Amino acid sequence: MTDQEIEIVTFADEFFAQNSRLIISQGEPRCWVVDPGFAPATDNLLKYLTERNLSPEAVILTHAHADHIAGLSQVLNVHEMLPVHLAKIEWSYLEDPSQNLSTMTGMELRVKAPELRDLAPDQVLELGGTQWQVLDTSGHSPGGRTLYCSQAQTAIVGDALFAGSIGRVDFPHSDGPRLLSNIREKLFTLPGATRVCSGHGPDTTIEIERSTNPFFAS
Numbered sequence: 483m484t485d486q487e488i489e490i491v492t493f494a495d496e497f498f499a500q501n502s503r504l505i506i507s508q509g510e511p512r513c514w515v516v517d518p519g520f521a522p523a524t525d526n527l528l529k530y531l532t533e534r535n536l537s538p539e540a541v542i543l544t545h546a547h548a549d550h551i552a553g554l555s556q557v558l559n560v561h562e563m564l565p566v567h568l569a570k571i572e573w574s575y576l577e578d579p580s581q582n583l584s585t586m587t588g589m590e591l592r593v594k595a596p597e598l599r600d601l602a603p604d605q606v607l608e609l610g611g612t613q614w615q616v617l618d619t620s621g622h623s624p625g626g627r628t629l630y631c632s633q634a635q636t637a638i639v640g641d642a643l644f645a646g647s648i649g650r651v652d653f654p655h656s657d658g659p660r661l662l663s664n665i666r667e668k669l670f671t672l673p674g675a676t677r678v679c680s681g682h683g684p685d686t687t688i689e690i691e692r693s694t695n696p697f698f699a700s
Contacts, residue, residue, distance in 0.1 A: 487508045487611070487633075488505060488609075488612055488631065488633075489504075489506040490636070491503065493519075493523040493524070493527045494523060495519045495549070495552075496522065497520060498519065498520060499682050500519040500523070500681060500682055501517070501523075501679070502515075502518045502524060502527050503515075503516040503679065504530065504536070504538075505542075505638070506536065507609050507611070511534075511535060512539055512609060513536045513539065515527065515557055516542045516543075516544070517542070517543060517544055517550040517681060518552070519549050519550060519552050520552040524557060528560055538557075538564055540565050541558075542601070542629060542638075543566060543601075544626060544629075544639070544641070544681060545568075545569070545572060545626045545640050546568055546572040546575035546576055546581075546623070547575075547583050547653075550641075551576060554576075554593045554595065555594070558594075562596075565597045566595040566597060566599065567598075567600075567601045568598060568600075568625065569601045569620075569624075569625025569626070569627050570600040571624045572624060576593045576595060578592075579591055579592065581654075581655070583654075602616060603627075611633075612631050612633050613631065613632075614629040614631045614638075615631075617629075617630055617637075617664075617668045618664060618668060619639060619642035619661070619664045619665065619669065620657070620661070621651060621656065621657045621658065621662070621663075621665075622642055622649030622656055623649075623653070624655050624657075626640055626649070626661075626664075628640065628642060630672065635673065635676050635677055637672060637678050638679045639681070640681045641680070641681040642661065642664065642665060643669055643691060644680045644681075644682060644686070645680065645683055645685070645686035645690070645691070646686075646691075646694065646695060646696065647696075648662070648665065648695070648697050662698075669688060670692050670698075674689030674692065675688070676688040
């Protein structure tokens with residue numbers, strides 16, 4: 483299977499420029515909702531689901547900071563039975579504004595997810611005919627995760643790695659050395675052509691970041 487058989491549609495919010503995404507199995511209605519964020523991103527995502535007659539199978543949260551979970555309740559109000567995949571260490575963040583950092587934005591964000599499933603490292607999730615391996619890319623947050631599909635040559639990295647940058651590590655519970663180590667060991671060991679879909683900003687590739695990211699200059 484090639485990346486042409488997986489479609490990734492991105493919806494960015496206007497304030498945090500956070501990327502809410504749909505991962506769609508081409509030729510099928512099956513898809514995942516990834517990191518549903520603030521309006522209008524989630525509004526547009528839900529509208530797209532309806533217009534394309536898509537059937538989401540799960541919500542995937544790369545981590546549980548406010549800008550990545552703000553639209554979760556809205557998604558679950560429409561698609562009530564969706565399981566939510568999130569590293570177990572961050573389950574408590576969903577209903578704790580201090581942990582999900584929403585207090586830093588002047589709000590108190592609390593989200594309930596009736597069916598939570600752990601995103602454990604080395605776990606494999608399937609969408610259509612593709613397999614997505616869960617990688618531990620924590621450091622920006624304690625439970626930061628990447629979904630990597632070798633068939634689609636794609637890594638959904640959340641806020642671990644950006645084009646020319648990395649995730650912030652000045653938040654409570656962040657760990658800078660851990661993040662750098664995980665990027666080197668879990669991401670930079672992937673094939674260079676791997677498409678990197680970050681939580682903010684444009685896509686990049688592993689080869690570009692290995693070669694030019696200033697946080698890893700020799």
